[in-house]
Amino acid sequence: MQSLEVKQLSKTYGTNEHAVQAIRELTFDVQQGEFVCIVGPSGCGKTTLLKCLSGLLAPTAGAAFLEGKRIDGPSDGLALVFQEYSRSLLPWMTVRGNVVLPLLAQRLRKKERELRAAEALAAVGLSDFADRHPWQLSGGMQQRVAIARALAYKPSLLLMDEPFASVDAQTRADLEDLVLKVHADFGITVVFVTHDIDESVYLSDRIVVLTQRPTTVKEVVEVHLPRPRAQMATKELAEFTRLRGHVFRLIKGDTADAPPAVSEPAAYEAVIS
Amino acid sequence: MTRRLRGFFLEIWLPVAVVGGWWFLSEDSTSPFFPPLRVIVDAFEANWVFERIGSDLLPSLQRFGLGLAIAAVAGIAVGTMLGLWTPVRRATAPVVDFLRSIPAPALISIMILLIGFDDKMKVSSIALASFFPVLLNTIDGVRGVEPQQLDMARAYKLSRRHRIFRIILPAATPQIFAGLRIALAVALLVMAFSEMFASTNGLGFFILFAQETYRIPDMWSGIIMLGLVGYAVNVVFLLVERRALRWHRGWRATARDAGGAA
Numbered sequence: 307m308q309s310l311e312v313k314q315l316s317k318t319y320g321t322n323e324h325a326v327q328a329i330r331e332l333t334f335d336v337q338q339g340e341f342v343c344i345v346g347p348s349g350c351g352k353t354t355l356l357k358c359l360s361g362l363l364a365p366t367a368g369a370a371f372l373e374g375k376r377i378d379g380p381s382d383g384l385a386l387v388f389q390e391y392s393r394s395l396l397p398w399m400t401v402r403g404n405v406v407l408p409l410l411a412q413r414l415r416k417k418e419r420e421l422r423a424a425e426a427l428a429a430v431g432l433s434d435f436a437d438r439h440p441w442q443l444s445g446g447m448q449q450r451v452a453i454a455r456a457l458a459y460k461p462s463l464l465l466m467d468e469p470f471a472s473v474d475a476q477t478r479a480d481l482e483d484l485v486l487k488v489h490a491d492f493g494i495t496v497v498f499v500t501h502d503i504d505e506s507v508y509l510s511d512r513i514v515v516l517t518q519r520p521t522t523v524k525e526v527v528e529v530h531l532p533r534p535r536a537q538m539a540t541k542e543l544a545e546f547t548r549l550r551g552h553v554f555r556l557i558k559g560d561t562a563d564a565p566p567a568v569s570e571p572a573a574y575e576a577v578i579s
Numbered sequence: 580m581t582r583r584l585r586g587f588f589l590e591i592w593l594p595v596a597v598v599g600g601w602w603f604l605s606e607d608s609t610s611p612f613f614p615p616l617r618v619i620v621d622a623f624e625a626n627w628v629f630e631r632i633g634s635d636l637l638p639s640l641q642r643f644g645l646g647l648a649i650a651a652v653a654g655i656a657v658g659t660m661l662g663l664w665t666p667v668r669r670a671t672a673p674v675v676d677f678l679r680s681i682p683a684p685a686l687i688s689i690m691i692l693l694i695g696f697d698d699k700m701k702v703s704s705i706a707l708a709s710f711f712p713v714l715l716n717t718i719d720g721v722r723g724v725e726p727q728q729l730d731m732a733r734a735y736k737l738s739r740r741h742r743i744f745r746i747i748l749p750a751a752t753p754q755i756f757a758g759l760r761i762a763l764a765v766a767l768l769v770m771a772f773s774e775m776f777a778s779t780n781g782l783g784f785f786i787l788f789a790q791e792t793y794r795i796p797d798m799w800s801g802i803i804m805l806g807l808v809g810y811a812v813n814v815v816f817l818l819v820e821r822r823a824l825r826w827h828r829g830w831r832a833t834a835r836d837a838g839g840a841a
Contacts, residue, residue, distance in 0.1 A: 360734050361734070362730055362733055362734060380733055380734050380735070380736045381736075382736065384734075385734075385735070386731070386734045388727055388730070388731060390727065392834070393725050393727040393728065394727050394728060394730075394731045396728060396745075396746065396749070396750075397826050397827070397829075397830035398749040398750070398752070398826040398827070399745075399749075407735070407737070407741075407745060408735035408736075408737070410737065410738075410741050410745070411735060411736045411737050411738060411741065439826055439829060439830070441826075441829055441830040441833040441834070442829065442833070459735065
């Protein structure tokens with residue numbers, strides 16, 4: 307069954323001669339329970355796309371559908387994890403307060419809210435930190451709080467906007483595995499935007515590769531790597547290497563294989579010899 | 580403990596030196612305007628322990644507290660509205676800028692015309708004068724909310740009430756407190772000043788009346804009392820602020836560390 311369907315979605319900023327087309331007639335779909343990564347060159351309309359999908363921004367043309375229903379505003383079925391946890395978490399609230407906050411909009415009893423928050427924090431391994439404030443935690447832990455906040459909302463679709471862009475490599479690997487685990491345990495559909503090609507191959511069932519602005523779909527790459535995945539074993543597979551090379555070429559074009567320019571050092575050597 | 584003790588001595592030595600110096604230098608004074616501190620202390624004891632606490636200090640504090648409370652509530656409420664509502668903010672900006680540019684004591688003469696000489700005039704003057712710093716700082720604070728926090732609130736479909744009370748106002752508290760701190764000083768000033776107009780009680784009245792009737796030691800004792808009141812309300816305010824903005828200090832400290840590391 308289809309979870310998300312994006313049909314001919316376009317978004318243009320401004321009008322007339324100042325118009326900038328960020329997205330042009332973007333079409334792809336995401337099946338229920340699927341893990342789909344969206345990658346593209348930097349500066350392409352990834353964030354615009356996510357804002358349209360989460361209902362924060364209205365598309366200029368075309369539409370996106372969540373479980374058959376047209377997205378025309380923020381929806382209960384969808385939770386968004388932002389790129390910068392330090393800006394989307396509220397520093398005046400405890401970790402628990404942050405996780406409970408979105409549940410206030412839903413008609414839940416206090417007990418039910420607390421229970422859901424506790425479950426979500428347990429899922430990301432932060433049960434012992436519920437009474438801390440976000441700024442008392444490391445960057446990786448803060449992003450886990452943001453993930454817990456999204457999980458407590460019980461969405462059918464989890465949208466993640468380059469969520470691990472600002473953490474160090476080891477924390478990033480841990481968080482990737484955490485998201486994979488959450489995806490498996492909760493049976494949740496994940497749409498994950500990233501600029502990191504390895505990350506996209508490691509995580510997803512399919513990769514939607516985007517073009518430069520105006521952004522459209524270049525290719526949808528199927529990833530048939532076995533699950534569960536593991537940082538070492540998966541990344542050592544020949545298929546992993548093939549896929550990452552393929553995606554890399556899709557994004558960088560043919561110049562990806564050219565060696566880096568060496569003309570200047572060569573000229574330098576010529577002078578001193 | 581020793582560090583706290585050292586801090587205490589660091590803060591206390593100058594006041595002690597000033598009072599001591601004043602005491603010894605004024606001891607032989609025969610000037611009617613600068614009586615020996617000993618005489619002033621006697622007057623202070625006669626007036627404020629506890630003869631005039633109920634008749635002059637409490638009415639002053641009531642006016643001050645009520646005026647400041649009205650200013651705080653109105654300033655935060657109106658400031659939130661103007662901060663969120665750009666067309667209205669822009670439409671009212673010239674009027675607000677004009678009114679806030681009028682020196683606070685000048686407002687008192689308008690208030691006398693409008694309201695008369697009673698307590699209501701004093702409370703209104705205090706409230707009006709200390710309203711503007713709260714208003715302007717609240718507007719700034721509300722406008723400065725992190726856009727991503729508002730996006731987050733929208734994506735999670737938080738109601739307007741939750742958005743205002745859980746996100747916008749808490750985010751603006753550092754600025755609001757900065758405004759309140761200015762408002763506190765303004766309120767104290769206008770309190771003392773308004774009581775000098777056709778009053779029958781209050782600290783301002785007491786000081787001016789003592790001066791006009793050549794009870795100079797009484798006048799000095801009133802000024803000292805006013806200073807003590809100002810000091811005390813500031814200390815109370817700082818305690819409240821420390822508590823309310825504990826998250827802000829912690830958050831800023833870690834943000835600075837992260838910035839340094841990056």
